[in-house]
Amino acid sequence: QLQLQESGPGLVKPSETLSLTCTVSGGSFSSYYWSWIRQPPGKGLECIGYIYYSGTTNYNPSLKSRVTISVDTSKNQFSLKLSSMTAADTAVYYCARSNIGYDSRPYNWFDPWGQGTLVTVSS
Amino acid sequence: SSELTQDPAVSVALGQTVRITCQGDSLRSYYASWYQQKPGQAPVLVIYGKNNRPSGIPDRFSGSSSGNTASLTITGAQAEDEADYYCDSRDSSGNHQVFGGGTKLTVL
Numbered sequence: 009q010l011q012l013q014e015s016g017p018g019l020v021k022p023s024e025t026l027s028l029t030c031t032v033s034g035g036s037f038s039s040y041y042w043s044w045i046r047q048p049p050g051k052g053l054e055c056i057g058y059i060y061y062s063g064t065t066n067y068n069p070s071l072k073s074r075v076t077i078s079v080d081t082s083k084n085q086f087s088l089k090l091s092s093m094t095a096a097d098t099a100v101y102y103c104a105r106s107n108i109g110y111d112s113r114p115y116n117w118f119d120p121w122g123q124g125t126l127v128t129v130s131s
Numbered sequence: 132s133s134e135l136t137q138d139p140a141v142s143v144a145l146g147q148t149v150r151i152t153c154q155g156d157s158l159r160s161y162y163a164s165w166y167q168q169k170p171g172q173a174p175v176l177v178i179y180g181k182n183n184r185p186s187g188i189p190d191r192f193s194g195s196s197s198g199n200t201a202s203l204t205i206t207g208a209q210a211e212d213e214a215d216y217y218c219d220s221r222d223s224s225g226n227h228q229v230f231g232g233g234t235k236l237t238v239l
Contacts, residue, residue, distance in 0.1 A: 043228075052217065052230060052231075052232050052233045053166075053174065053217055053219075053230040053233070054230065055219075055227065055228045055229060055230065058228075066226070066227065068227060069227065102173060102174075106228070107179075109179070109180050109183075111162070111180050111181045112181070113160060113161055113162055114160075114161055114162075115161055115162035115163070115164065115179060115180045115181075115220070116161075116164065116219070116220070116221070116228055117164035117176055117179035117180070117219070118164070118166070118174075118176065118219065119176040119179070119185065121173040121174055121175075122173065123173055124173050
């Protein structure tokens with residue numbers, strides 16, 4: 009059973025760069041898209057971006073200038089860097105596998121998800 | 132504001148049927164997927180694509196799509212179905228995934 013686990017600091021200072029890693033275990037890492045999603049406290053979900061196992065990336069336009077997602081296939085890991093952090097970036101950060109299907113029209117879905125990690129931006 | 136619009140809150144009597152909707156122009160070209168999220172937990176996929184249920188999701192959950200609206204229907208809502216529900220699909224450009232704002236379901 010595929011499992012994802014986020015790791016990284018729970019506290020980041022304003023203006024600093026957040027670095028999180030997602031470790032994938034129990035299944036195949038190749039030939040899939042891997043995503044980062046966040047959820048501010050009491051608010052909805054927001055896609056940050058994804059990376060294909062080969063390294064191709066796609067970022068949310070609203071975060072693109074601050075986001076870098078990278079992959080390490082030798083460790084079955086992918087990572088998120090988000091620069092110039094502010095209080096508005098305080099959120100639970102999830103990693104998830106992004107899947108693609110087609111049945112008369114295309115569709116995507118996120119499954120499975122990691123448990124999430126709370127990142128607080130504060131001095 | 133999200134490109135996918137959901138009602139913020141919906142309620143249903145125990146055992147009755149409830150439909151949660153998600154509206155957006157991109158839904159004319161892409162199916163939505165649906166997630167259930169309970170407090171303090173990660174979202175769980177309940178419906179994806181035309182009307183696919185992951186293993187372990189009860190068959191009282193179903194999905195449908197018409198025009199610019201995707202719907203998640205719970206037939207015979209149970210107390211444990213009380214949760215936030217999010218739809219997800221493509222944005223209007225088709226290049227990025229977006230979530231709806233979420234619907235809080237209360238089972239009375």
